[in-house]
Amino acid sequence: MKKILLLVIIASMVSCKQSSEEKKTQEKAIEKVVIAKNYPENISKVFEAHGGLDTWNKMQTLVFTMQKPDGDEITTTNLINRKSLIEMPKHTIGYNGEAVWLQSKDTVVYKGNPKFYYNLMFYFYAMPFILSDDGILYEDAAPLVFEGKNYPGIKISYEAGIGESPDDEYILYYDSETYKMSWLAYTVTYFLKEKAKEFHFIKYSNWQTVEGLLLPQKLTWYDYKNNLPTTKRNDLPFVNVKLSLKKTNKEIFEVPAGAKIIE
Numbered sequence: 080m081k082k083i084l085l086l087v088i089i090a091s092m093v094s095c096k097q098s099s100e101e102k103k104t105q106e107k108a109i110e111k112v113v114i115a116k117n118y119p120e121n122i123s124k125v126f127e128a129h130g131g132l133d134t135w136n137k138m139q140t141l142v143f144t145m146q147k148p149d150g151d152e153i154t155t156t157n158l159i160n161r162k163s164l165i166e167m168p169k170h171t172i173g174y175n176g177e178a179v180w181l182q183s184k185d186t187v188v189y190k191g192n193p194k195f196y197y198n199l200m201f202y203f204y205a206m207p208f209i210l211s212d213d214g215i216l217y218e219d220a221a222p223l224v225f226e227g228k229n230y231p232g233i234k235i236s237y238e239a240g241i242g243e244s245p246d247d248e249y250i251l252y253y254d255s256e257t258y259k260m261s262w263l264a265y266t267v268t269y270f271l272k273e274k275a276k277e278f279h280f281i282k283y284s285n286w287q288t289v290e291g292l293l294l295p296q297k298l299t300w301y302d303y304k305n306n307l308p309t310t311k312r313n314d315l316p317f318v319n320v321k322l323s324l325k326k327t328n329k330e331i332f333e334v335p336a337g338a339k340i341i342e
Contacts, residue, residue: 119217121258122233125207125251128258130292135208138290140323143204146316153319155327156201162332163197172197175332182338193341203281204295204317207251207260214238223252223262225308230254230261250278259286259293262308280308290322 118126126132138158145152150168157163165172171182172193181193202209220232230252237247252262264278280303285296297316301308334340 116211118211119233121231121253122207122210122217122251124258125253125260126211128293129207129260132208132211134291137324138322139325140327141201141205142319142321143317144319145200146318154201155331157327157332161198162327162329163201164331165197173332173334173338174198175334178334179341180334180338181341182335203263203298206263206283210235210249210251220250223307225262264306278306279303282308287320289320292322294320
């Protein structure tokens with residue numbers, strides 16, 4: 080009888096242990112579940128034409144270099160938390176997740192606004208994938224007709240309280256046959272603190288494949304009139320583009336000695 084009772088107790092303990100382990104496994108599985116967002120069909124096809132959100136969301140780090148007249152500008156961004164580092168010949172701008180900082184390498188004064196600039200080029204470069212972020216509202220926009228070609232449009236706006244400039248608006252124009260992104264119209268509201276009526280235009284036409292994703296080789300800004308692009312203004316090339324599944328060394332984003340916190 081004692082042997083039978085002992086076997087029952089052991090069986091019960093094993094059962095409890097298995098149940099506990101199964102519960103932990105289920106909890107871990109639940110933690111890993113990513114809730115799929117429902118995007119409009121047109122922008123979903125744009126994402127797919129550029130390699131797909133599944134591939135983009137696996138990436139941890141994006142690095143690119145902009146070739147400018149006064150020297151190369153290297154931007155490193157943690158794609159998960161959007162911490163960033165911009166290394167310029169005479170200055171470095173960083174964002175550690177809480178504050179934007181500026182470090183000068185000599186006596187030359189930085190003439191821009193670090194808080195406005197620290198993620199500006201990343202947003203332009205990470206199109207169209209950046210338009211999958213939370214808090215974005217989508218609606219159809221009137222097509223853009225340029226040099227006899229018709230580009231369907233998707234208007235992008237933001238829910239209140241999203242980002243530094245929630246009143247910013249974008250219109251993504253895409254090729255109706257390939258669904259590749261062709262143009263970006265955007266407003267600048269950071270300095271106005273209200274909705275802007277004037278759209279600026281960037282043409283996206285040269286693409287390179289990096290880790291299975293289509294990213295720009297260059298961006299072309301156009302002059303504009305009456306919220307339409309007119310003539311080409313300038314090109315901005317991008318080189319040494321890298322996407323990585325590895326996490327960025329978080330130390331590079333922290334405020335270094337001698338840097339100034341931007342209020």
